Amino acid sequence: MEKITCPIYTNALRHPHHIAFYDPRHDISFQEAEIRLRRMAHWLTKLGIIGGDRIGVLSRNSIDYCIAVYAMSRLGTSMVPLNLRLTENGWKEQLSLSRCRMILSDKDHYDRAKSLGLPVHILENCPQRLVSSEEKKAEQLASKDIALDKETSVIFTSGSKGIPKGAVLTNGNYYYSALASNLNLDLATGDCWLLSLPLYHVGGLLILHRCALAGASVYITHGFDCEEIRALVDASRITHLSLVPTMLQRLIESTDHKHIQDIIKVILLGGAPAPKKLIEKIRQSGMPVLTTYGMTESASQITSMSPGDPADRLSTCGRPLKYVQLRVVDPERRDLPPCVEGEIVIKGKTLFRKYLNCEKRKIWHDHQWFATGDRGYLDSDGYLTVTGRTDDMFVSGGENIYAREIEVEAASYPDINACAVLAVDDAEWGKRPVLFVEPKNRASFEEHDMVAYLKTRLAKIKIPDRVILLDGLPQAAIGKTDYAALRKLYQKRHS
Numbered sequence: 001m002e003k004i005t006c007p008i009y010t011n012a013l014r015h016p017h018h019i020a021f022y023d024p025r026h027d028i029s030f031q032e033a034e035i036r037l038r039r040m041a042h043w044l045t046k047l048g049i050i051g052g053d054r055i056g057v058l059s060r061n062s063i064d065y066c067i068a069v070y071a072m073s074r075l076g077t078s079m080v081p082l083n084l085r086l087t088e089n090g091w092k093e094q095l096s097l098s099r100c101r102m103i104l105s106d107k108d109h110y111d112r113a114k115s116l117g118l119p120v121h122i123l124e125n126c127p128q129r130l131v132s133s134e135e136k137k138a139e140q141l142a143s144k145d146i147a148l149d150k151e152t153s154v155i156f157t158s159g160s161k162g163i164p165k166g167a168v169l170t171n172g173n174y175y176y177s178a179l180a181s182n183l184n185l186d187l188a189t190g191d192c193w194l195l196s197l198p199l200y201h202v203g204g205l206l207i208l209h210r211c212a213l214a215g216a217s218v219y220i221t222h223g224f225d226c227e228e229i230r231a232l233v234d235a236s237r238i239t240h241l242s243l244v245p246t247m248l249q250r251l252i253e254s255t256d257h258k259h260i261q262d263i264i265k266v267i268l269l270g271g272a273p274a275p276k277k278l279i280e281k282i283r284q285s286g287m288p289v290l291t292t293y294g295m296t297e298s299a300s301q302i303t304s305m306s307p308g309d310p311a312d313r314l315s316t317c318g319r320p321l322k323y324v325q326l327r328v329v330d331p332e333r334r335d336l337p338p339c340v341e342g343e344i345v346i347k348g349k350t351l352f353r354k355y356l357n358c359e360k361r362k363i364w365h366d367h368q369w370f371a372t373g374d375r376g377y378l379d380s381d382g383y384l385t386v387t388g389r390t391d392d393m394f395v396s397g398g399e400n401i402y403a404r405e406i407e408v409e410a411a412s413y414p415d416i417n418a419c420a421v422l423a424v425d426d427a428e429w430g431k432r433p434v435l436f437v438e439p440k441n442r443a444s445f446e447e448h449d450m451v452a453y454l455k456t457r458l459a460k461i462k463i464p465d466r467v468i469l470l471d472g473l474p475q476a477a478i479g480k481t482d483y484a485a486l487r488k489l490y491q492k493r494h495s
Contacts, residue, residue, distance in 0.1 A: 001147050001148075001149060002147070002148045002149065002172070003145045003146060003147050003148065004145070004146050004148060004171075004175060005144055005145060005146070006070060006073070006074055006144050006145070006146050007209075007212035007213045007215075008020065008030060008033050008034050008037055008070050008212055009034055009144040011030035011212065011215045012030045012031045012033070012034035014215065015030055015189060015215050016029060016030060016031035017029050017030075017031065018030055018189060018215060018217070019192075019217045020032075020033040020211075020212075020217060020218070021033060021063045021066055021067075021217070021218050021220060022192070022217060022218070022219040022220065022237070023062065023063055023219070023220040023221075024221075024228075026063075028063060030215075033067060033070075036067050036126075036128075037067050037070050037071050037074065038071075039126060039127055039128070040064075040067055040068060040071035040126045041071040041074055041075050042127075043126045043127055044071060044072070044075060044077070045075070047102065047119075047121060048101070048102075049075065049077055049101065049102070050075075050077075051075060051076030051077060052076065052077070052078075053077045053078070053101045054077065054078045054079075054080050054098050054099060054100045054101060054154065055072060055077055055078070055079055055080065055100060055101060055102055055103070055104055056080045056081075056082055056091075056094075056095050056098070056100040056102070056103040056104070056116075056118065057079055057080065057081045057082060057103070057104045057105075057199075057200075058082045058084070058091065058103055058104070058105045058106075058109045058112070058113045058116075059104065059105055059106035059109060059123055059199075060084065060106055060108065060109075060198075060222050061195055061198060061199055061204070061220050061221065061222060062106060062123070062220060063220060064106070064123040064124060064126065065106070065123060065199055066199075066208055066218065066220065067126075068104060068123060069199070069205070069208060070212075072152070073146055073152050073171060074143055074144070074146065076147070076150055078151045078152055078153055078154060079152065079153045079154075080094065080095070080098045080100055080153070080154045080156075080166075081153070081155065081199055081200035081205075082094060082095075082200060083156070083198075083200045084109070084198065084200065085475070088112060088115060088116065090164075091116055092116055092117065093164065094156050094164060094166070095116060095117075095118060097164075097166055097356055097357060098154045098166055098356060100118060101118070101119075102118055102119040102120070102121060103116060103118050103119070103120045103121070104120075104121055104122075104123050105120050105121070105122055105123065106122065106123050106124065107122055107124055110122055146171050146175075147171060148170065148171050148172030148175060149170055149171075149172055150170060150171055151168055151169070151170055151353065152169060152170060152171045152174065153168075153169050153205070154166045154167065154168055154169070154356055155167050155169060155200075155201075155202050155205075155296050157295075157296040157297070165355050165356070166355060166356030166357070167296045167297050167352045167355060167356070168352060168353045168354050168355070168356055169202075169296075169299055169352050169353070170352075170353055172349060173298075173299040173349070173350050173351070173352060173353075174205070174206065174209045174299050175209070175213070176299075176323040176348075176349040176350050177206055177209070177298070177299035177300050177301060177323075177350040178206060178209035178210045178212075178213045179213060179322075179323070180301070180321040180322040180323045180324070180350070181206070181210050181300075181301055181304070181321065182210055182213055182214050183321075183322055184304055184306050184321055184322075185240075185266055185268075185290075185306075185307065186307070187210055187211070187214040187216050187240070188214055188215070188216065189214065189215035189216060190216070191211075191214065191216040191217070191239045191240060191265070192211075192216060192217040192218070192219055192237060192238045192239050192240070193207050193210065193211050193216060193217070193218055193219070193238070193239070193240040193241070193242070194219050194221065194229070194232065194238045194240065194241050194242075195207050195208070195218050195219060195220045195221065196221050196223065196224045196229075196241070196242065196243070196247070197242055197244075197478055198478070201478050202294075202295075202296045202299060202300050203242055203270065203271060203294075203300055203478065204242075205300075206299065206300040206301070207242055216240075219232065219237060219238050224243075224247045224250075226250055226251055226254040226255065227254075229241070229251065229255070230254075230255055230256075233255075233259060233260060233263045233264065234259075236263055238263075238264070239263070239264060239265045239266075240264070240265060240266050240267075240268070241264060241266070241267045241268065242267075242268045242270070243267060243268070243269055243271075244269070244270065244271035244272055244478050244479025245269065245271070245272055245273070245274045245275065245278055245479060246272075246417075246418070246479055247479075248267065248269055248274075248278065248282070248289070249278055249281075249417075252278075252281050252282070252285055252287070257285040257286060257287060258286075260285075260287055260288075261286055261287060261288065264287075264288055265288060265307075266288055266290055266307065267287055267288055267289045267290070268290055268292055268304070269282075269289050269290065269291050269292065270291070270292040270293065270294055270301070270317075271478050271479035271480065272479035272480050272481075273386060273404075273408075274291065274314075275408070275411035275412065276315075276408065276411065276412045277411070277412050277414070279314050279315055282311075282314055283311045283314060288307075289314065290304060290305040290306070290307065290309070290318065291304070291305050291313075291314055291316065291317050291318055292304040292305070292317060292318060293317035293318070293384060293386055295372065295374075296352070297351065297352045297370065297372075298324065298346060298348075298350045298351055298352070298370075299350045299352070300350075301321055301350075302320065302321065302324050302326060302346055302350075303317045303318045303319055303320050303321065303324075303326065303383075303384045304317070304318040304319070304321055305317075305318035305319075306318065306319075313383055315385065316379070316383040316384060316385050317376075317383075317384045317385065317386055318383060318384065319381075319382045319383055319384065320382070320384070323348050323349040323350055324346055324347075324348040324349075324350055324351075325346065325347050325348050326344065326345070326346050326378075326384065327344075327345050327346075327369070328340070328341070328342040328343070328344055328345075328376060328377055328378050329342050329343055329345055330342050330343075331343075333345075336377070338377070338378055338379055338380040339377050339378075339379055339380070340377055341375055341376065341377045341387055342375065342376075342377065343371060343372070343373070343374070343375055343390055344372045344374045344375065344376050344384070344386070345369045345370060345371050345372065346369070346370050346372060347368045347369045347370060351368075351370055373389055373390050373391065374386055374388070374389060374390070375387045375388050375389065375390055375402075375404075387402070387404060387405075388402050388403065388404025388405070389404065392404050394423035394430075394431040394433075395430055395431060396423075396426070396429045396430055396431050396432055396433070396461060397429045397430065397461060399461050401423075401431075401433065401461070401462055403421040403422070403423060403433065404421075405458075405462065406421045406433055406435065406454075406458065406462055406464065407419055407420060407421050409454060409457045409458055410435055410437070410450070410454060410464075412457075413450050413453050413454075415439060415440055415441070415445060415449075415450070416437050416438060416439050416440060416445075416450070417438045417439070417440055418437075418438040418472075418473050418481075419435060419436060419437045419438065419473075420435075420436045420473055420481045420483065420486060421433050421434065421435055421436070421464065422434050422436070422483065422486055422487060422490060424490065424494075426465075432464075432465045433462065433463075433464045433465065434464055434465060434466045434468065434490065435464035435466065435467045435468070436468050436470055436473060436486055437450070437467055437468065437469055437470065438469075438470055438471065438472055438473055439469055442469060442471070445469065447467045447469075450467060451463065451464075451467065468490070468493075473486070474486060474489075
């Protein structure tokens with residue numbers, strides 16, 4: 001069984017006084033983080049938790065939450081982080097599917113957690129001090145070694161159809177994903193990554209793992225705030241950011257680009273495709289943005305740009321990282337030549353174990369390749385461009401139409417913030433596209449102007465039959481549109 005030494009423990013020995021975690025009120029060193037980790041492991045054990053158990057976590061980002069991630073890993077238990085955006089019924093469903101033993105909650109979510117039918121314990125109630133005999137027990141309980149093949153979390157992903165699936169991830173998945181990213185970015189001791197993504201999202205969890213592995217610091221926030229980021233940049237507190245396109249759009253519009261360039265080393269951009277007009281703004285700003293492509297099932301990143309890549313690569317998602325193999329294939333699973341679009345398939349050490357309560361992954365079992373469901377192509381230099389989902393193609397009047405193609409062109413229209421396309425049933429054509437739009441100014445938005453714009457960029461059959469205005473598109477995950485919610489909304493309006 002392959003093992004590694006917990007990086008919190010390693011850093012507590014090598015860099016005991018370096019800061020592991022900051023938040024707006026205080027910070028703790030790696031040495032203190034290791035001590036608190038042991039105390040939390042001891043506390044969880046006294047609550048009846050044993051190796052192999054699953055624990056739900058309902059909490060905003062905090063130092064206690066970060067400590068809990070490693071305490072559970074060291075005990076051999078598995079974390080099920082709950083998406084704070086879900087309803088109580090959604091939480092109950094995920095807790096039931098994952099068979100959690102208990103819930104860890106912060107104080108703010110305790111009352112709601114109590115209604116979910118499991119024992120609830122407040123993270124902030126973990127003892128900050130133990131008597132000497134218990135300190136020794138705590139040190140023995142929290143083994144410094146972590147088995148890479150052990151399950152460490154179940155992350156629920158709704159996929160493209162809105163059906164929750166629990167992806168079972170191992171310590172090894174996180175370790176190799178973090179290692180590959182650090183090799184690409186050269187993350188090091190002295191760097192500090194802003195944790196603006198929630199820890200119920202695999203992108204947030206990987207920030208923890210990258211920083212612990214590199215001996216870097218994590219600055220914890222409860223959300224994305226441009227003013228807070230500006231203040232942190234002014235104080236030279238952070239060097240790395242992970243953002244989704246909507247976050248970066250707001251940052252570019254509200255921040256001194258030159259100041260960002262002087263302080264920030266890397267802005268990792270992922271979570272959703274970046275619109276063309278945002279890519280152009282990035283090029284003009286000179287911000288150190290690196291695009292990336294990943295998914296929950298691959299423990300975050302699959303491909304990434306590298307520091308030093310030219311700006312004209314911003315329209316791609318970079319190249320495959322170490323420990324990941326990637327191919328683009330046709331429906332018969334044959335490799336396609338450069339610049340020919342097909343389905344993206346992957347395998348490697350970052351690939352998840354399985355979906356919860358499923359005997360088999362959706363893979364080719366003879367060679368362990370996972371079909372991502374995403375479409376794209378590799379250019380002659382190995383850079384990946386993602387063009388959409390395999391299931392976003394529909395037939396209208398005998399013509400194959402990709403919803404993503406319409407979305408890309410619609411997103412370039414200057415008077416909107418976001419858009420999405422659904423294919424709906426049509427008696428004459430079979431399927432027709434409907435465009436949902438979040439306008440910048442609803443009062444002055446003219447639908448016919450946008451349709452006229454699209455007619456200059458798309459074939460006639462691809463022009464949406466309807467444009468529906470919304471104050472905001474529903475979100476399924478960080479930066480991703482909830483298409484299932486959009487379809488329900490459409491059906492409700494047109495039933």
